[in-house]
Amino acid sequence: MKRYKRVAVGGTFDKFHYGHRHLIAKAFEIGESVEIGVTSNVFACKKEGDVDSCDVRMTNLNKFLGTKYTNFHISRLDDPYGPTIHDENYDAIVVSEETEPNAIKINEIRVSKGMEPLDIVVVSFVLAADGIPISSTRIRQGKINQKGELI
Numbered sequence: 001m002k003r004y005k006r007v008a009v010g011g012t013f014d015k016f017h018y019g020h021r022h023l024i025a026k027a028f029e030i031g032e033s034v035e036i037g038v039t040s041n042v043f044a045c046k047k048e049g050d051v052d053s054c055d056v057r058m059t060n061l062n063k064f065l066g067t068k069y070t071n072f073h074i075s076r077l078d079d080p081y082g083p084t085i086h087d088e089n090y091d092a093i094v095v096s097e098e099t100e101p102n103a104i105k106i107n108e109i110r111v112s113k114g115m116e117p118l119d120i121v122v123v124s125f126v127l128a129a130d131g132i133p134i135s136s137t138r139i140r141q142g143k144i145n146q147k148g149e150l151i
């Protein structure tokens with residue numbers, strides 16, 4: 001797997017679960033430095049159910065990352081693109097199958113501005129015990145826990 005100097009990854013990261021861990025682990029596997037965007041309260045309120053506040057989600061993420069990694073920065077996202085459409089110094093973006101269209105749009109915007117497109121690394125969903133992807137929505141609905149075990 002190719003190594004990149006600066007990698008972006010973003011999400012809501014609500015009910016921080018094994019799918020999130022898998023996505024983030026891939027970003028650190030391929031990146032020397034990782035920029036993690038966390039959706040703002042306004043942006044996250046479009047999700048189904050009661051989403052934790054951005055501060056809570058960022059704190060949970062920091063707790064997890066602080067035990068494993070040092071080469072990262074966390075920022076708040078107010079849109080699906082974040083700093084990747086303004087800052088030329090990103091080399092790659094790590095996305096889930098669900099958010100791959102956002103990465104394609106980011107590259108379209110970057111190219112329209114004369115910037116190099118990002119390499120897009122797509123990470124497969126982590127499946128719960130029932131074979132359906134782990135998701136924060138399913139956790140909020142009480143169907144599974146963060147590990148993907150059925151409730």
